[in-house]
Amino acid sequence: MLMRVKDSTLLVIDLQERLLPAIDGGAAVVEQAAWLVQVAQRLQVPVIATEQYPKGLGYTEPSLHELLPGDGLREKIHFSATSGAGVFDLPGGERQQFVVCGTETHVCVLQTVMGLLAAGREVFVVDEAVGSRRPRDKALGLARMARAGAVIVSREMVAFEWLEQAGTDIFREISRGFIR
Numbered sequence: 001m002l003m004r005v006k007d008s009t010l011l012v013i014d015l016q017e018r019l020l021p022a023i024d025g026g027a028a029v030v031e032q033a034a035w036l037v038q039v040a041q042r043l044q045v046p047v048i049a050t051e052q053y054p055k056g057l058g059y060t061e062p063s064l065h066e067l068l069p070g071d072g073l074r075e076k077i078h079f080s081a082t083s084g085a086g087v088f089d090l091p092g093g094e095r096q097q098f099v100v101c102g103t104e105t106h107v108c109v110l111q112t113v114m115g116l117l118a119a120g121r122e123v124f125v126v127d128e129a130v131g132s133r134r135p136r137d138k139a140l141g142l143a144r145m146a147r148a149g150a151v152i153v154s155r156e157m158v159a160f161e162w163l164e165q166a167g168t169d170i171f172r173e174i175s176r177g178f179i180r
Contacts, residue, residue, distance in 0.1 A: 003161040009092035010040040012049040013102025018058035023131040032129035033101045037067045046092025048072045050081045079108045082115030097122045101129030106141030113145045123150040
């Protein structure tokens with residue numbers, strides 16, 4: 001089960017400005033998510049992003065928000081992005097594969113992944129691009145998602161599987177700009 005550009009959507013979950021200071025390594029999680037968003041956009045992979053109750057948790061971190069497509073940002077109150085947020089109705093929501101990043105690993109990411117799996121989707125969770133307030137909660141969330149059928153991956157796995165081969169112009173562009 002490889003990630004394929006034509007089948008993938010990148011789902012960015014709740015990387016919000018008021019929540020991030022409490023996330024263990026929150027700045028790094030945003031950096032990794034921004035990297036994924038930019039690679040996805042260069043390869044024309046749809047990007048969907050959610051915000052959990054923005055009145056209380058704030059809006060998407062500004063440096064990440066400016067990268068996101070306006071039609072792909074969805075507010076939600078359910079912890080799972082598959083419940084009530086209309087994720088499947090957004091551009092890219094019909095695709096079979098979801099590459100997931102965001103916070104919190106053991107709450108909104110976990111419940112979204114379980115919803116995606118229940119809907120018959122293939123799910124890939126990017127280890128360095130998810131976070132929780134406590135490292136133990138992140139570890140438990142990742143382990144539970146893996147047991148349920150999600151595949152835990154690194155950002156480079158995503159990029160290289162989307163690229164499929166070397167020697168192309170897009171490979172050289174991504175390699176120079178993102179893979180160092």
